[in-house]
Amino acid sequence: MTSIRPLTLAGLLALGLTVTGCAGYREGRGYIIDPQLSQAVSVGTDNKASVEKTLGRPTFTGQFNDNEWYYVSRTTSTYAFRAPKVIRQDVLRIRFDAAGNVTAVDRTGKEQIASIDPYNKTTPTLGRRKSFFEEFFGNIGSVGGVGTGAGGAGAPGQ
Template sequence: MRAGKWIGRATCLAAVIAVAGCVAQYRLHGYTPSDEDLAAITVGVDTRDTVAEVIGTPATSGVMRNDAYYYVSKNVRSYGMKQPETIDRQIVAIRFDEAGVVTNIERYTLHDGRVVPLSRRVTGSNVDDVPFLTKLFGNVGGLDFGQALGN
């Protein structure tokens, strides 16, 4: 009788552990200021410094130009063995003019479907129609490989 009771408890414990492994887990990454915090910023009056004092320094600022602060956060749900899923993404963009005064405050969410380029990795095409060996040996001792070949 004792073995049956022990097997029943072990089975119950295994079932509890199996069910606990299927509980969704949520992870919040980043920071976006609340609407109350953003209400403390006055468009046309506040500057980069006052924005940093009121809501903190952003994780990212303008990429090509220093014309905006970007505050980014996302909430990711992991459920069992499934691929993690982003269930919420928020981007707050605070834009500045040339003098560093706030011109606009925008909030984007995952559902807006708008893409904000936070980083650009574009290399310009400065490849001329120059042969490979000319480029390779062009700077070695002032040697013009094209002249050496008679071109």
Template sequence: MRTFAVLTLLAVSLAVAGCTATFRNHGYIPPEEDLQELVVGIDTRASVEDVVGSPTAGGVLEGGNYFYVRSTVRTYGPRRPQVVDRQVLAISFDENGVLSNIESFGLEDGRVVTLSRRVTDSNITNVSFLRQLLGNIGRIGPDFGEG
């Protein structure tokens, strides 16, 4: 009877632990104290990197703006992970590379952006898995074994 009680307690403990939400943090946002050191119109790209660190992402072109992104994702049991917090810090520069603006956005400021998926066609039609696996046997080129 005692073994049954221990096993039941263990099963209940595992079930409760499996339903506990877990949180993961991704990315980096510089602390407010570091941002206070930046002076619009004075600091340059190099001085911004020295003070707040390298950006998470830069602009598309060389010399673009800096973006710092931090997200918190909650996973609850078998449910799909959900982003519960996202902070984006955008640091803009003018054409001379001088700091022109610092903006901060939260998840509540954003909008849902549908990402398009690019799928490359595999160009494999009517070929079984076994044929794909064994298809290269005997195809040894003249440079085999050199190196």
């Protein structure tokens, strides 16, 4: 019986190390939004310079309009080798008019995250499907043919 206890102890130790190796963790990314500072930005009184002094440079600006600034913060949780799951997301959007004055301050959360489901890992296309041999031998005779240029009989200047 004394030889079983060291084996049991070694097995429990190995199991414990395996379980702790698969522990989950949380990760925060992006801008850390301070509620007091973000509440300090007000419509009509602030401009781009004052917002930049208060909050700093934005995470990114609008793709089609430089007068929209976005401050994005995201917290994810991951367990072992699984894909990260979004726990919390905060987006602060500040809009400016042409003169650079704040016109709107909007806040959204993780409800704005889009879930995209790929379709069978292939992209459907219109047209007919070709077999392997049609793909492989389909261009024989078309390279350098009449009227195609690149050394063909109908190339200009010959």
